[in-house]
Amino acid sequence: MSASTDPVTHEPDQPREGDEPPEEDAAPPARSRLRRTAVGIAVLVVLALVATITFTVVTARRPLPDHSSTEQVPGLSGEVTVQRDAQGVPHVYAGTAEDLFAAQGYLHAQDRFFEMDYRRHVTAGRLAELVGDVPAAIDADKVIRTFGWREVAEEEWNLVSPESRSYLQAYAQGVNAYLADRAPEDLAVEYTVLGATVDVADPDPWDPVDSLAWLKAMAWDLRGNYDTELDRAKAYSTLEDVDLVDEIFPTFADGGNTPILTEEDLEPVDARTVARTSTELPWGTSALDAAIESATTALESVPVLVGRGDGAGSNSWAVSGDLTATGAPILANDPHLSLAAPGLWSQVSLHCDQVDDSCPFDVSGFSFAGFPGVIIGHNADLAWGLTNMNADVTDFFVERVRNDTWLRDADAEEWVDMETRTETIRVNGGTPVELRVRSTDHGPVVSDVLDVGAVVGAPTETGTVFGEYAVSLAWTALEPGRTADAVFAMASASDADEIAAAAELFDVPAQNIVFATTDGHIGYQAPGKVPQRRDVEGPVPSDGTWPRPGWDPRFDWQGYVDPAEMPRALDPEEGFVVAANQAVLPDGVGPELSQDWDQGFRSERIRTLLTEQVSAGRPFTVADMNDLQVDDWSPFAAVLVPVLLEMEIEDSYDAAGQELLAGWDYRTGADSAAAAYFNAVWRNLLSATFWDDLPADALPSGGSRWLVVVRDMLERPDDPFWDDRSTLNVVETRDEILTRALVTARHDLTVELSKDPGDWSWGALHELSLQHPVLGGPDVPGLVRDYVNPHPVQMPGGSSIVNATGWDASTGSFAVTTGPSMRMVVDLGDLDASTWVTVTGTSGHPASPHYDDQLSSWAAGDTFTWPFTRDAVEEDAEDTATLVP
Structure with missing residues (x-):
């Protein structure tokens, strides 16, 4: 179905910042840097300076919105107040939930529309329509069209609740209200720069399905053991010994660290044992190599939108009020994801003027530009944090194919037709690309996506009787789900039962939920749609850690773990709960969720420091939690x-x-x-x-x-x-x-x-260089690249350190690749005493003072006050805007 929203008529623009050249003292830091660089140098450089000032003042500042005016937003049912603090964080007050989300859509478009537009082009497999005839963009479109993210999102539109649909529609209406009558160059400087090489048309109206498709990108980057499953197969290609592969892929139990929950939290079940009959795989090594090469190429073609890599994890913990100075729980969370400019998160507070069943939101935290609501944060009753659970939700199936048929059952010699469709990828300024997509019952054939003839054309040892090899991907996110419902349910949850109900809807990505309540409880809940796999005797375990033969139905998924069996705990005896990507439960306890966990050194360090302070009898404070988040012990x-x-x-x-x-x-301080x-x-x-x-x-x-x-x-x-x-x-x-x-x-x-x-010094090697996803690369003119990419910052920490600024040893570089995308600490006894920070800032406009104004504080481990109550918000407010119908 089409869920498109017609463009909303926008009244004549109010005067906006940037319509006239700004005063000199209003110049953003980036402009000051550029000017200081050029002063007093040769005539050629002076000319470059003039070009820089022109670019900065006229072009880059043109899209800057006015945060202190009255704006007409057609479709609102009443007046909406928006107050912003010193970091530009909007605190929104509205009479209805729909007005609240319409306002959020308007503000997201105001501050970060290009980021939203870029994301929706990626998630729809339409990136080449935006950036032109760029091979990497076309490859990304091929992969995502093969996955069919947009089609799944369209199915989800009919699955989510009527309330969620109304919120998504209201959000889209707000976005479109801002887009109406604005040219691309009035929306973002990125369109002006892209216009030098491609045709830039007016952006399409925002569609509610655009928001749902964004959830697929989040699920993709947080998908669990996809990479590890590939790496096992790659290692086997040279080691040719399953035992040697096992040596470099130790289990979580081998690490000796503590899981999130103990055996006392669930009834024990028999541990799984899978017999291994030989060390030979059921397909030729050369065919496996080619299959894995194709899957890896597909993986690397998808732009990173949320997080990827060894350091892409997260820390979260909650401490009982029995152990805090205020007598109320404290919760901390810092998701470790890929870092870019602008940053992933958009801070926001959403307050219904009167909180009731018709308008249940009184929530503050971190949102995604492009999706309504709050993903991580707190309301008046409950705070929640998320960390990647690393549940095994993907499997590769090596398939036997003949033309457009595939072997479903080798014993029965059952060949069945593949599902096929043709996609047309439009290329801005180039020739359209036709893509034929094939799927088996297991999922899309990813080895068809790119030029991987070695897979499709490799005959088996028995000639054409069993066809050729191909590789398909089974992934829970390729089935429609109700994660959108879960987002709104968590934002209004008040206790453990309501968190459990929200978790049942949170299909993908599978995330650990740590929570705390103002009435004194702390807890843990595992959500997610997790496949169940049958124990099958074979050369390698059938637990999802290796690719599996698609022609043997015994390896097919056997349904999903019952949500009622997903691990949960309330008020654990030790007084705290820590979830930092380690195993959820000990081996043999509870449902089988994964074999590939983080080894738990971050979680163990957090547990150690918490335990030491408990033993010392010193109550915890918000400051203690902030200090713990930046612990850099190795x-x-x-x-x-x-x-x-x-x-x-x-x-x-x-x-x-x-x-x-x-x-x-x-300790790994930047000066060490x-x-x-x-x-x-x-x-x-x-x-x-x-x-x-x-x-x-x-x-x-x-x-x-x-x-x-x-x-x-x-x-x-x-x-x-x-x-x-x-x-x-x-x-x-x-x-x-x-x-x-x-x-x-x-x-x-x-x-x-x-x-x-x-x-x-460690920091001299371990730098974070944030890069704009479209204009930050080496092929972009230096003037633009330097303007949109913040200055590098030297960082402490490292991989598997609590202050998890990850780096990849395989590259030879120490550069930061992942890190805490934000940090928050919530005091459930005094919500106004909570703290937060993001890696860059609230704005996606490089000319805005809020583009990267939090970066230096974030790098230093500092945080900002986080007002929540109306009085605290008004006391901190520096700008007030009014949105009217």
Whole structure:
């Protein structure tokens, strides 16, 4: 069905900031930087300065909205008040829920419409329509059209409740009210820049389904063990030994850390055991290699919109009021996701003038531009945080295909027709691309998406009788669900039962929900649609950790875990609950959710610090929680440094780095020389140990799994992985590799930083360089790129550290790839005493002072006050706008 909303007539524009050149003291920081760079230099540079000022004042500032005027918004039933604080966060007050969400749509479009438009083009497989004949955009469109995100979202429109549909329609109406009568260049500077190379038409009206499709992007980036399943198969392609693969993919139990809930929280069930009959896979190695290559290519073609990588996790915990200074619970949450400019989150408060059944919202927190409501935050009764549960919700099926048929049952020789459709990808300024999509019962055939002839054309060992190989993807998010209903239900929930009811609707992505209430309770709830898999004897486990044969129906999904069986807890005896992507339950307890968890070093550190403070008898405060969120102690160093100090390095120059480790407290502050050296050692240790054994696209990222692998290998000095297979007739041992890593790290930092170790600092290596998703890349003119990308900031922390500023060791770079996309701490005893911060700011306009005004505070670990009650909001308000019908 079409849920399009007609453009809403907009009254003549009120005067807006940017209609006239601003006063000099109103220039944003970016403009000041550009001007300081150019002053007093040659005539050529002065001309560049003039161009810069013209770009900044005339072009970049043109879309800036007025945050303190009266605006007419057709469709409102009454007056809406919007008060903004010093960070530009809007606090919205309305008489009806529909007016509340219409206002939110208007404000999102006002501050961040290009971000919304970019996201909806991505999620509909229409990115090439926006950015033109860009191969990466066309590849992304092919993959997403194959997945059919937009089609699933359209089905969801008929599935969500009438109330949710009314909220989504109201939101779209508000967006379209802002779009009406505004040219693209009045909406965002990005359209002006894109207009230099492609035709930029007026944006389409916002459709409620555009909002639902955004949920598919969130589910995709937080999909669980997709990457790990691929990595196992990639590792097997070179190791050719399932036992060796198992060694570098240890279970959560191997890590020895504590799950979210204990056995006492659920009745125990028998642990799963899956027999392994051989170490040969049911398909040829070459065919598997090609299949995995195709799936990997498809994965990497989808733009990152939420988060990806080893550091994409999150921390969340709640502490009972019995342990706090106020006597009320405190809840903390900081999702670790991919970081970009503008940041993912849009802070907002949404208040019904009178809270009742017809208008139940009195909520504040973090929203997504493009979707109504609040995703994470608190209302007057309850606060909730989300972390990725890592439930296994995807499986690859290696299929046998003949033309447009696939083998559903090899024993019965049952060949059935595939579902097929043709998609047309329109390319701005280019030739349309035709895409033929095929699907089996398991899901879309992803090996058809790109040029992967090695998969489709590879004959099997039995010739054409069993056809050719292809790869399909089963994923829970490709079935329509009611996650939109869950978002609104959580925003108005007040107790554990209402959170459980909301969780039953929260199909994808599967997220840990930690919550606390103003009446004194804390708890945990696992939501999500999680597949059930049958135990099948075979060469590898049938638990979803490896690709599975599509021609054997025993490997098909057997339904989903009953929502009533999903783990939950209320007021645990120890007085706190911690969810940081570790296993939800011990092995053999409760439903089978996944085998691929974070190894739990962040969660264990949080638990340790909480337990120490409880033992000391010191009540917790909001400040304590803020400090804990930026803890930068390294579990990697705690494991490795004692062994590294045992290595003997004869040359005093080479040993200068090692000397930094003696007496180091394992903290990874931005100014730490020891942290810089240690992380260089870790990077080099991983490359010296594993790069000769694994394919180039499966090298160690350096996250929590690799710490468990190396920690266990330290007890096996002759483990075959220590040997460098590239050195002929030599078999290296543990100590040789450790010493090599120490020495090469000293030499590397001499080149990268300084000959004097005293000049080294972790932050000089570990920088965060935020990039605009469309205009921030190297192919964009430097003037524009420098303007839309905030200045790099030096960061503490690292992978599997509580302050989780992740980096990828396989790239050779220490640059921050993921991190806390926001931080919040909620005091359930005094909601106005809560704190929050995002990585950039509330605005998506690079010329706005709120584009990146929170970045330096975020990087330093500071937060801002978070007013909630009307009096506190009014006291902090710096701008007030009124929206009228």
